[in-house]
Amino acid sequence: MNALLAGVGWLDLSATATLAGGLAYASLVAEPSAAGARALRAAVMLLVLALLGEFILTTLRMREVAGIGAGAVLVELPATRWGRLWIVRALGLAVLAAALGARRPRWPLLAALGAVWLLARSFQGHAGAHGPLAAVIDWLHLLAGSAWLGSLVQLALGRDDPTARDALRVRALATGALALVVPAGIYAAFLHVPSLERLFDTPYGRALLAKLAVVVALLGLGALNHFRHVPALVDGRAEAAGKLRRTVRVEVALGVAVLLLSALLGVLPMPHEFQP
Template structure:
């Protein structure tokens, strides 16, 4: 892998991850605010703020890496002003500007409580739509369907993965009954989002691959299989939390909070691996 390809993967991983997690964490704060303490809300706000700070330069780094690739001069070529102007007017540039607009709206929602919900809805939508402007969905004959499925898929992904860090922090709180109530409500809501995630993901895979055989006969299919395996593991941990660990926490079983924190930490590690696989799918390999 060249240095430019490495920067591209890193920029996509940070941009995708930070933007989606920030959207989901802000959603979590709104949905569960009545069950959270003021200190917990403040921690989530700082978490979202940090993610937004990461997402902005990471998104711009995607343009930089694109310019560097086009220049053929390695990383030094990423500063070519003429190529920046050229890339800025392409679909790749439009995707970054749309994502930055979405991140700006999320920042407004973070800073102004009264505008939080509308800013989240508008900003989250722009962030999700920005991912459809580039990559394999853009030039596909089924592009409208792919864009709709991708937006639904990303909305579900954002809420799920964005909730994990707040849940990890909350699992260490002293009030077991309140924590269990949040976890149980999250489990009910997450069930709907996971169903949307899986249905939309299956639709995307079917339209992009055009059959089962490419899963094993193409590089894209094999990376997708790795991603699917990671998702299955993630679902396994989610099921463990919902059906075993959260009920034990609600019952006041000693050690339940620690086991729950470890399980959520494992979910976060899997999410990072899934985001890396997604970055590879959108840049290093192409569907058949």
């Protein structure tokens, strides 16, 4: 069951980052390419599947733990914090899908709606159990990470090589996102893993270490783009655009790995709950 939940969680996170980050890109950088627009629509469809999968698997788990029938679970689940926030997320996705389907989407409005929509996910997860402050910090972490990764996806899907203008705007967006991701991530790490020993002797702690290792690699590639490839593109060097796009694609792949580890963290027992 945990493996299925992690898989659905990874699908959810990947589609969430693609959608919310893609909307930020469309609002702050440039109109999505044809492939980028298709990615946004695909993200909506994947989120529908992910939300259904989460509801079904959570229903099955609740039925197993509580020992009650499926009908009773379906009555009880919407009354829980998780169930209420699931409904909010589903309704929010419907609003986003409708607005995205307009002939001329209003990208700034969509980006703002997407940012607010992410709040429900943060309050629904582990962070929400620690209170509003933890949930808001998790939201900032999710919002910034989605803006970063989703913008990279859009840049990688562009019909042509990235222009200097687009690259500079994505660099500014990534820099702002990084300023939120790092402190919010540090806060979350100390919140969930209160001691150094728990970082090494629990599955949650080891998965968090693996995630941090991939994030460090991702930051290294981001620095390469920031200080070398983007300035070279601005200077008009012929090979710069191709190098930037290749590096961005590797960044996206590493970002997907980060999301997979994040989904795994979402189903592993918290360090204070772990019994070896």
